[in-house]
Every structure is written in C-alpha cells, then in structure tokens.
Amino acid sequence: MFVKSDATTRGRSLQNQRVTSDLVIIGGGLSGTCCAITAARAGLQVVLIQDRPVLGGNASSEVRLWVLGATSHMNNNNRWSREGGVIDELLVENLYRNPEGNPHIFDTIILDAVVNEPNITLLLNTALIDIEKDAPDRIRGVRAFCSQNSTMYTVWAPLFCDASGDGILSFLAGAAFRMGAEARSEFDEKFAPSKEYGELLGHSLYFYSKDTGKPVHFIPPSYALKDITQIPRYQQFKSNEYGCNLWWIEYGGRLDTVHDTEKIKWELWRIVYGIWDYIKNSGQFPEAETLTLEWVGMLPGKRESRRFEGPYMLCQQDIVEQREYKDVVGFGGWSIDLHPADGIFSERPGCNQWHARGVYQIPYRCLYSKDIQNLFFAGRSISASHVAFGSTRVMATCAHSAQAVGMAAALCRREGLLPAQIGEEARIQHLQRELLRRGQYLPGLALHDPSDLVAQGTICASSSLVLAEIEKGGPVEPLTRSRAQMLPVTSGTLPTVSFLLDVSHATTLQVEVRTSDRPSNYTPDVVLEKHAIELAEGKKQRVAIPCSTHIDTNRYVFFCLLQNEHIAVHTSLQRFTGLLALEQRDVQSPPEDIGIEAFEFWCPSRRPHGQNLAITIEPPLTNFQARLIANGNDRPTVEANAWVAALEDPQPCLSVRWETQQRIAQVDLVFDTDSDHAMESVLKTHAERAIPFCVKHYRLRDQQGKILEERDHNYQTRNTIVFDTPISTDQLSLEVLASHGNVPAAVFAMRCYEQPWVVSM
Known part of the structure; x- marks a missing residue:
C-alpha cells in the first residue's frame, strides 16, 4: 500500500476504534485472564485489555514467577487445596x-485458553489512559492506546473489572484506596504495626x-553493583540458583511502588x-566457569501497591480464625507473608511467613467497590488490610477469586443488576452454585443443584473399594x-491399624x-x-494399634509413628484417591502476642516419593x-468424597438409573487430578505429565449400551459433554477403561442436565 500525505498544520488524529461489550477487564495477568474466560463461557462479550505483549502478568515469561496459592509448595497443612475452576484447568x-516448567510454553497455554473463547476480544500491548463517567459513581467507558498498531480504543460497557495490579482503573475512577500498613488499632490485628x-x-x-560446556567470560555493565557486601546475605548466593528461587532479590519497599517502578x-x-559479576569473577564459584547469563527480566514483578476498599476489608483474624461468611466466593491458604521494606539490603530474613491451621474464606464483599457502582476488583488489589494482603496477594488465590468476579458479572448482565445487588442472600447462593458447578472449590460449601438429574436417580457401581490393606512393596523408610498415615474415618469407633516395621535394636515405639x-x-x-509399644529387634514385625476412641462425625484421622532412629517403616507402591502419607517437617513457633498460632507441619512428599505406609x-x-x-x-x-472401584474389578463401571426416561443435554464428569499437588507453573519440574489417579480412557453408554461419548486420552479434572441433540x-453408565497410573478407578462426580449451561470443553 502506497501512501503520500502532505504536511498539515492542523496535526493528525490517531486511528480510533470503538468497541461495545458486556464487561471490560483491565489487566491480563492470571486474575484478568481467569475472570475473562469465566465470564465469556457464561455468555458475556468481554474485552480484555493488557498493556504487555503476553498474558499472565507475574506468571508470564516476562517475569517468570511460579503460580502458587493455598498449596504453598505442599509445605503447609492445607491438604487438597489447589484452587479449582479455570486456574486449575x-x-x-x-x-x-x-x-x-518452560515459561514460554506457559505463555502459549494461557494465550490458547483466551483466543479459543470467541466471546473475548483481546487487546495486547494496550494501556488504559483515561476513563469516561456517566455519573460520579459510575464508569461509562475507557480509552486505551496500543503502541504496536498506533490505535486508540474507546470501549463502552455496563460493567468493569480492575485486574491491573496497581489498580489504574479504580484509581482513575476515584475509588477509595490504601497503600502501606494500617495501624494495629484499626482492625485489631496483632501482627499489624502499632502505628500506620x-x-x-x-x-x-x-x-x-545456563551451562555452555566451555569457559565463558563476563564483563559487567558500568551500572552493576560493585560492592556485593552491600547485600547482607551475599554469602547465600549459589551458582546453580536462578529464576524465582531468588525471590528475595527484592527492592523498592520504601519507595512509591507505582510511580517509582522504573x-x-x-x-x-x-x-x-552485580550478583552475576560476583558469581563469575570473585573466584568463589569455580563451578561457574562455563555458565553464561541466559536471561534477565526486563520488568520487575510487583508485590504490593494500591489496595481498594470494598464493603468489607479482609483482616488477619479472618485468616487465622478461618472465619466463615455467607457470601464466600473464594479462598486462600498462603501464609501471611510480609517482607522487610529494605528487601535484599535488609539484615532481617527475606520474609515472615505465618500460616493458619487451614484455608480461609474470601467473601464477595471484598471484590467490588464501595464507591463506584459498576466496578469489580480482581487480583492483588482486592479489599484487604495490609496484613491480610500478605496472604491474598499470591497469583492462584487472586485468579480463583477473579473467577467469582467473572461469574458475578454474568449474573449482573443476565438479571440487570449491579455488583452490590448480587451480594443479597438469594443471589449470592445462586452465584455460589454457578461457581461450584464449574469446579470452583468453596471451603465449607457443597453443590446442591436442583437441576442435576443424577441426584434424582439410583446410583450403583460394579464394585466399591473395601480397604483392608495397603500392601507392602515400597521403600522401607527410617523413622x-x-x-x-491419613485415613478417612467414618463416625464410630476408630479402626485398629497395623504397621509393618523393621527394628534394629530393642526400643519403645511411641504412637499417637x-x-x-x-x-x-x-x-x-x-x-x-x-x-507406647515395646519392640524387640527384628524385621517385618506387624504392630497393631488398637483404638478405643469414638468419633461423632466423618473426618480424617492421623495414625502417627513418632521419630525413632531404631525403627524403619515399610511403605507401599499402592496409591488411592483420598489417602496420603505425611512426615512431620517443622513447627510454627511465632513470637508472643502477634495473633498467630503455634502448631506442627505434617506434609506429604511429592511423587514419585510420598508412598502410603504399608498397613x-x-x-x-x-x-x-x-x-x-x-x-x-x-x-x-x-x-x-469419591467412588473408588475395587482393586480386583477388571471392568469398573458407574451407573445411574431413573424410573422414567430422562432428557439429557449435558453431562459433567469430575476426575481426580490430585488437588493436593502444587502444580508450580515454571522452574520446578514435575515427575509426571498426567496425574496417576485421573481417568484416562472412558466410555459413556445409554441403557441400550450405545456409546454416547468416548475419550481415550483425558488428563483434565473436568470433562463436560454437550450433546448436539439431547438424548x-x-x-447412563460410565465405563472406566484406564487411569494414568496403576491405581483403582475413581470419580468425584457425575452430573446430568436437561439443558446445557456451559459450552463444551
């Protein structure tokens, strides 16, 4: 295309593209992305505006932080706590x-998920620069500029979500916000400072x-740090550490983390x-001779800036006391993780991580503005105190709550409501049901779905597991x-559990x-x-723990063998849905009077380790x-909470029967992808591509044996089947032909609906 334009004294205007949608989301980190996908799948036209060339924010290849949330590297007591819904997918x-854990591949996975949703208009490299209001407390539209195509976008919508991290949309709209730490007296938080x-x-x-296999010289740039001893912990650097293992390379806590970012x-x-100069040229790391600096981030990952005020602000007690709320739509489980303001230049430890005994709820009232009628919050800027923010800020927690925003926006559009109106009791129950349907775990809530036909039928199976033994055959582990061993026990008297032990010297085994x-x-x-059990020397001793305790509700019970250097315990290669073996790792011992509890951490090891005990x-x-x-x-x-087939069942099958013919348009299946496993997105490698408990190959048949659906390489948690023509x-019978590991077939849920409510996945 040839263009010739004469000079003009009037100047020129940018190309302007006008877009109308149902929901505008500012920020394409994991929060904005999961919000957009959730809303789009619920039928909304969504515009997702991201000022970077890729999606994912701190999880992208531009920053390369691993995605974590309540699972906390599997180093706390939050079992089966990986966030559900889109972020799980x-x-x-x-x-x-x-x-x-290649960060560039993770970029493609996030982009795939967005571009495969036809209801999402994605604007990359596009920065919000201005907003338009049609009332003091209502946003009408936004203006955003794309530097790559020199285009100004004007986007109008009835609803907006700020998932930008720094809260640029909320800031421009005039919503109340905070930066820094509240005084202890404001929320009665004992971990907060005495003064703000x-x-x-x-x-x-x-x-x-990376290792090039040959000597590599490094000449530092002029601006590199010259005196490494300015970093108090400089002796902790290792030549083989890289990426977000070096999370404590942190700076800026005493500056304006919005305007001083450059x-x-x-x-x-x-x-x-300066660190790399020290590693390469100090002579302290001879093993680094062949290493080269492969990549350095071009922009920093942000932790904290503005937090915006909703009708409720989450605080320390919500986390530690695990308070329950009728409007729960999310949850967290990361520690209260606060860092010294001087970051890497501090003499203090890089962080103070204090955990609760379990996960905590996040109420809906933290996710929308108390000032701007049509504005949602998602991500790290939700309504929380500085102390609570220390836990809510991590990406999987942010993404999980953002999914609730996406669904709330869909209900707003469907019913002609504003965000605050969704918080009314009947409507919040509707929101919770829609989230649970889509796999979003809400602690303390189960899905009671009146539309689910399975609950109205008779459920049976070819077999069910009767667990009398976990066979020996795994490594023998010293105590x-x-x-x-964690066991799911029903109400009544506890069972007698027997362990198989090797004893090197006569000793006393302490069991709790x-x-x-x-x-x-x-x-x-x-x-x-x-x-206290007296043991003689000898191998393969079967030791029974007779129990007399009566429990009044179903719960997990821990049969604990306490440390003893003279004893080794036999383990098993058998794995089962809902069973875990743990080891005692550490003890949380907080200072007095900071409102944090002391307790032990009992954690599983990652596969291929972490075998069940032979019992x-x-x-x-x-x-x-x-x-x-x-x-x-x-x-x-x-x-x-799962049907598990018997080990000896050669053709596991789960069936639902009804007294009359049912019209079925959609079937939902939920499999076990081990929600206890922390699926760090980058840097950490994983022992398997698919979770061994997950059903790999299955067939769905009707009463005549006709195959309605067959999938032979599933690895996802949720499968949704929408029939072109309702049957x-x-x-309905579900035949399980194979799982990804040598484990018995397991299914968490089968649900059937007369009308489809979600696009096929």
Missing part, C-alpha cells in the same frame, strides 16, 4: 504440556543461567548484574522423622492417634490416643461408595 494443562506506615513489599527481578527496575538491574481441631482442617493438633485396617474402610458422586464435593474434605434414556 490452566495448571493441569501446563503440567501435561510443560512438566519442565507507608512501607511496602518490594519488586523482584530474576535471571536465568527507578526500582534500574536498581534491580544493578543488583542482578528419622515422625510419619503418619490424632485429628484436627475442626473436621475440615488437616493440622493434626488434637491427640485422641497415645500408645492393615480392621474393620476395613468402606467409605468409597458410588453414592458419593452426588454429595456435591469434588475433592476430599472430611472424607474422600432420552433411563440409564
């Missing part, structure tokens, strides 16, 4: 495509190195190149740490039978029984029955 997909102050968590910037970035560059302070927690802090159980556990697929829980809670049948 993305992480499971990343595990399958990218178990090596403006110190913040800083930014971080990472680097990657200044902070330059200081972080100075630090990074250098205390170990425990424990449970948690509340049924839904997994911190083994309540001792039910203690046993026998009398009477056997029988709570793996087919009826559990209709109890509304899609992961273990107070019990396994009519009085029976």
Whole structure:
C-alpha cells in the first residue's frame, strides 16, 4: 500500500476504534485472564485489555514467577487445596504440556485458553489512559492506546473489572484506596504495626543461567553493583540458583511502588548484574566457569501497591480464625507473608511467613467497590488490610477469586443488576452454585443443584473399594522423622491399624492417634490416643494399634509413628484417591502476642516419593461408595468424597438409573487430578505429565449400551459433554477403561442436565 500525505498544520488524529461489550477487564495477568474466560463461557462479550505483549502478568515469561496459592509448595497443612475452576484447568494443562516448567510454553497455554473463547476480544500491548463517567459513581467507558498498531480504543460497557495490579482503573475512577500498613488499632490485628506506615513489599527481578560446556567470560555493565557486601546475605548466593528461587532479590519497599517502578527496575538491574559479576569473577564459584547469563527480566514483578476498599476489608483474624461468611466466593491458604521494606539490603530474613491451621474464606464483599457502582476488583488489589494482603496477594488465590468476579458479572448482565445487588442472600447462593458447578472449590460449601438429574436417580457401581490393606512393596523408610498415615474415618469407633516395621535394636515405639481441631482442617493438633509399644529387634514385625476412641462425625484421622532412629517403616507402591502419607517437617513457633498460632507441619512428599505406609485396617474402610458422586464435593474434605472401584474389578463401571426416561443435554464428569499437588507453573519440574489417579480412557453408554461419548486420552479434572441433540434414556453408565497410573478407578462426580449451561470443553 502506497501512501503520500502532505504536511498539515492542523496535526493528525490517531486511528480510533470503538468497541461495545458486556464487561471490560483491565489487566491480563492470571486474575484478568481467569475472570475473562469465566465470564465469556457464561455468555458475556468481554474485552480484555493488557498493556504487555503476553498474558499472565507475574506468571508470564516476562517475569517468570511460579503460580502458587493455598498449596504453598505442599509445605503447609492445607491438604487438597489447589484452587479449582479455570486456574486449575490452566495448571493441569501446563503440567501435561510443560512438566519442565518452560515459561514460554506457559505463555502459549494461557494465550490458547483466551483466543479459543470467541466471546473475548483481546487487546495486547494496550494501556488504559483515561476513563469516561456517566455519573460520579459510575464508569461509562475507557480509552486505551496500543503502541504496536498506533490505535486508540474507546470501549463502552455496563460493567468493569480492575485486574491491573496497581489498580489504574479504580484509581482513575476515584475509588477509595490504601497503600502501606494500617495501624494495629484499626482492625485489631496483632501482627499489624502499632502505628500506620507507608512501607511496602518490594519488586523482584530474576535471571536465568545456563551451562555452555566451555569457559565463558563476563564483563559487567558500568551500572552493576560493585560492592556485593552491600547485600547482607551475599554469602547465600549459589551458582546453580536462578529464576524465582531468588525471590528475595527484592527492592523498592520504601519507595512509591507505582510511580517509582522504573527507578526500582534500574536498581534491580544493578543488583542482578552485580550478583552475576560476583558469581563469575570473585573466584568463589569455580563451578561457574562455563555458565553464561541466559536471561534477565526486563520488568520487575510487583508485590504490593494500591489496595481498594470494598464493603468489607479482609483482616488477619479472618485468616487465622478461618472465619466463615455467607457470601464466600473464594479462598486462600498462603501464609501471611510480609517482607522487610529494605528487601535484599535488609539484615532481617527475606520474609515472615505465618500460616493458619487451614484455608480461609474470601467473601464477595471484598471484590467490588464501595464507591463506584459498576466496578469489580480482581487480583492483588482486592479489599484487604495490609496484613491480610500478605496472604491474598499470591497469583492462584487472586485468579480463583477473579473467577467469582467473572461469574458475578454474568449474573449482573443476565438479571440487570449491579455488583452490590448480587451480594443479597438469594443471589449470592445462586452465584455460589454457578461457581461450584464449574469446579470452583468453596471451603465449607457443597453443590446442591436442583437441576442435576443424577441426584434424582439410583446410583450403583460394579464394585466399591473395601480397604483392608495397603500392601507392602515400597521403600522401607527410617523413622528419622515422625510419619503418619491419613485415613478417612467414618463416625464410630476408630479402626485398629497395623504397621509393618523393621527394628534394629530393642526400643519403645511411641504412637499417637490424632485429628484436627475442626473436621475440615488437616493440622493434626488434637491427640485422641497415645500408645507406647515395646519392640524387640527384628524385621517385618506387624504392630497393631488398637483404638478405643469414638468419633461423632466423618473426618480424617492421623495414625502417627513418632521419630525413632531404631525403627524403619515399610511403605507401599499402592496409591488411592483420598489417602496420603505425611512426615512431620517443622513447627510454627511465632513470637508472643502477634495473633498467630503455634502448631506442627505434617506434609506429604511429592511423587514419585510420598508412598502410603504399608498397613492393615480392621474393620476395613468402606467409605468409597458410588453414592458419593452426588454429595456435591469434588475433592476430599472430611472424607474422600469419591467412588473408588475395587482393586480386583477388571471392568469398573458407574451407573445411574431413573424410573422414567430422562432428557439429557449435558453431562459433567469430575476426575481426580490430585488437588493436593502444587502444580508450580515454571522452574520446578514435575515427575509426571498426567496425574496417576485421573481417568484416562472412558466410555459413556445409554441403557441400550450405545456409546454416547468416548475419550481415550483425558488428563483434565473436568470433562463436560454437550450433546448436539439431547438424548432420552433411563440409564447412563460410565465405563472406566484406564487411569494414568496403576491405581483403582475413581470419580468425584457425575452430573446430568436437561439443558446445557456451559459450552463444551
């Protein structure tokens, strides 16, 4: 195309494109992305505006921080706590495509998920620059500029979501916000400072190195840090560490983390190149001779800036006391994780991480503005105190709550409402039901869906697991740490559990039978029984723990073998949905009077380790029955909540029968992708591409045996089947032909609907 334009004294205008939508989302980090996908799948026309060339924010290849939330690297007591819904879908997909943790591959997975949604208009490299209001408390539209195509976009919508991190949309709209720490007196938070102050968590910037196999010289740039001893912990650097393992390369907590970001970035560059100069040229790291600096971040990952005020502000007590709310739409479980304002230049530890005994709820009232009628918050800027923000700020937690925003926006449009009106009791229950349908875990809530036909039928199975023994055959593990087997026990007298032990010298084995302070927690802090058992020297001794305790509700019980250097315990290669073996890792011992509790951490090891203990159980556990697929829980809670087939069943099959013909347009299936596994998106590698418990190959048949659907390479948690033409049948049967591991077939849920409510996945 040839263009010739004469000079003009009037100047020229940018190309302007006008777009109308149902929901505008500012910010394409994981929060904005998950919000957009959720809203689009619910039928909304969504415009997603992202000022970077890729999606994912701090999880993208531009920053390269791993995605984490309540699972906390599996280093706390939050069992089966990986966030559900879209963020789970993305992480499971990343595990399958990218178990090596390549950040560029994760970029493609996030982009795939967005561009495959026809209801999303994605504007990359496009920055919000202005807004338009049609009332003092209402946004009408936004203006955003794309530097790559020199186009100004004007986007109008009835609803807006600020997922920008710094809260640029909310700031321009005039919504109330805070920066810094509130005084202890405002929310009665004992971990808060006695006086309010403006110190913040800083930014971080990472680097990657690689081994070239030949000597590599490094000449630092002029701006590199010259004196490495300015970093008090400089002796902790290692030549083989890179990426977000160096999260503590942090700076900016005493600056304005919004307007001073460029200044902070330059200081972080100075630090990074100074660290690499030290590693390459100090002579302290001879093993680094062949290493080269492969990548340095071009922009820092932000932790903290503005927090905006909703009708409720989450505080420390919500987290520590695990307070429950009628309008729960999200949850968290990361520690209260606050850092010294001086970051890498501080003499203090890089962080103070204090955990609750379990996960906590996030209420809907934290996710929309108290000032601007049509404005939602998503991501790290939601309504929370500085102390609570120390936990809510991590990406998986942010993304999970953002999904609630996407669905709330859909209900607003469907019913002609504003965000605050969704918070009314009947409507919040509707929102919760829609979230649970889509796999979003809400602690304390089960899905009670009047539209689900399965709950109205008779459920049966070819077999159900009766667990009398977990067979020996795994490694024999020394009791250098205390170990425990978690078992889902029904109300009544506890079973007798027997362990298989090797004893090198005559000794006394201390056994404790424990449970948690509340049924839904997994911190083994309540001792039910203690046993001291005298053991003679000898191998493969079967040791029984007779129990007399009666429990009045279903819950997990921990059968704990306490540390003893003379004993080794036999483990098993058998794995089962809802069962875990743990080891005692650490003890949380907070200072007095900061409002944090002391307790032990009992954690599983990652596969291929973390084998169950070889035990026998009398009477056997029988709570793996087919009826559990209709109890509304899609992961273990107070019990396994899954149908699990018998080990010896050659053709596991789950069936639902009705007395009359049913019209079925949609079938939802929920499989076990191990929500206890922390699926870090980058850097950490994973032992498997697909979770061994997950059903890989299945067939769905009607009462005549006709195959309605067959999938032979599933690895996702949720499968939704929408029939082109609704079927009519009085029976549906799910045949499980294979799982990804040598484990018995397991299904958390099967649901059937007369009308489809979601696009096929």
